Amino acid sequence: MKYALVTGGSRGIGRAVATGLASQGYHVLINYRSNDEEARLTLEQLSSAGGTGTLMKFDVGDPAEVDRAIGKWSDEHRDEYIEVLVNNAGIRKDILLMWMEDSHWKEVLDTNLGGFFYVTRALVKNMLVNRYGRIINIVSLSGIKGLPGQVNYSAAKAAVIGATKALAQEIGKKNVTVNAVAPGYIRTDMTKDLNENELKGMIPLNRFGTPEEVAEVVCFLASAKASYITGDVISVNGGLYT
Numbered sequence: 001m002k003y004a005l006v007t008g009g010s011r012g013i014g015r016a017v018a019t020g021l022a023s024q025g026y027h028v029l030i031n032y033r034s035n036d037e038e039a040r041l042t043l044e045q046l047s048s049a050g051g052t053g054t055l056m057k058f059d060v061g062d063p064a065e066v067d068r069a070i071g072k073w074s075d076e077h078r079d080e081y082i083e084v085l086v087n088n089a090g091i092r093k094d095i096l097l098m099w100m101e102d103s104h105w106k107e108v109l110d111t112n113l114g115g116f117f118y119v120t121r122a123l124v125k126n127m128l129v130n131r132y133g134r135i136i137n138i139v140s141l142s143g144i145k146g147l148p149g150q151v152n153y154s155a156a157k158a159a160v161i162g163a164t165k166a167l168a169q170e171i172g173k174k175n176v177t178v179n180a181v182a183p184g185y186i187r188t189d190m191t192k193d194l195n196e197n198e199l200k201g202m203i204p205l206n207r208f209g210t211p212e213e214v215a216e217v218v219c220f221l222a223s224a225k226a227s228y229i230t231g232d233v234i235s236v237n238g239g240l241y242t
């Protein structure tokens with residue numbers, strides 16, 4: 001059995017990625033933080049399409065929780081390893097910098113950047129030992145361009161882009177690739193407070209994207225077909241200038 005871990009797989013982009021990877025034959029470990037009902041729905045959706053998966057509840061921003069969950073899985077799967085990691089779990093807490101409290105900064109950095117670090121560190125060794133692995137980090141247009149009201153989120157996503165490029169150079173020789181996918185405006189719970197009708201005018205394709213449109217790119221990068229792409233950032237943003 002081949003294993004893939006999708007962090008934040010219970011909803012939105014993560015759910016579409018989990019479903020896509022399952023249809024590529026992966027047993028998908030669906031991570032989430034708190035929303036048991038949505039996670040169960042993702043597992044149901046993936047199973048009814050003929051795939052298999054397991055729910056894995058932990059906070060990616062808490063190193064002790066990450067190590068406990070991954071350690072438990074490894075103890076129970078001694079001869080196996082997770083060959084695809086999609087670091088997708090993310091939150092935003094938008095506010096102008098002058099009003100930003102420590103908690104706004106810390107929570108966004110812990111989840112979006114800390115999550116990448118803790119989970120990747122826990123899995124990368126076995127990818128290197130097995131001389132095959134795919135790491136895909138979901139970043140954002142905000143991390144490339146910067147967006148007002150999102151200094152915390154833009155900083156976290158830009159940091160993950162830097163980390164993607166650095167790690168790709170560290171581990172390329174072992175046939176492990178590391179790439180980032182940068183969505184623009186995608187219809188999920190994260191953007192449900194935004195007015196698509198107002199914002200779509202600045203998007204050349206004149207609409208928000210769907211989670212499935214992001215998942216297609218992620219699943220390609222996760223496949224063996226993407227064997228000569230590493231350290232790159234691919235935008236999925238309907239043509240928004242980056």
Ligand code: NAP
Nearest residue numbers: 008010011012013033034035059060089090140186188190
């Ligand atoms: P979403 O619908 O809000 O879903 C977020 C997912 O992340 C949920 O599964 C949530 O789990 C999980 N999560 C949040 N904090 C977590 C933590 N500490 N530990 C584990 N899981 C955690 O978000 P989305 O729109 O699909 O976004 C997915 C990724 O794409 C994020 O990294 C986001 O920054 C990025 N992105 C999104 C857009 C967009 O327009 N939607 C644009 C650019 C980038 P629970 O269900 O348990 O809460």
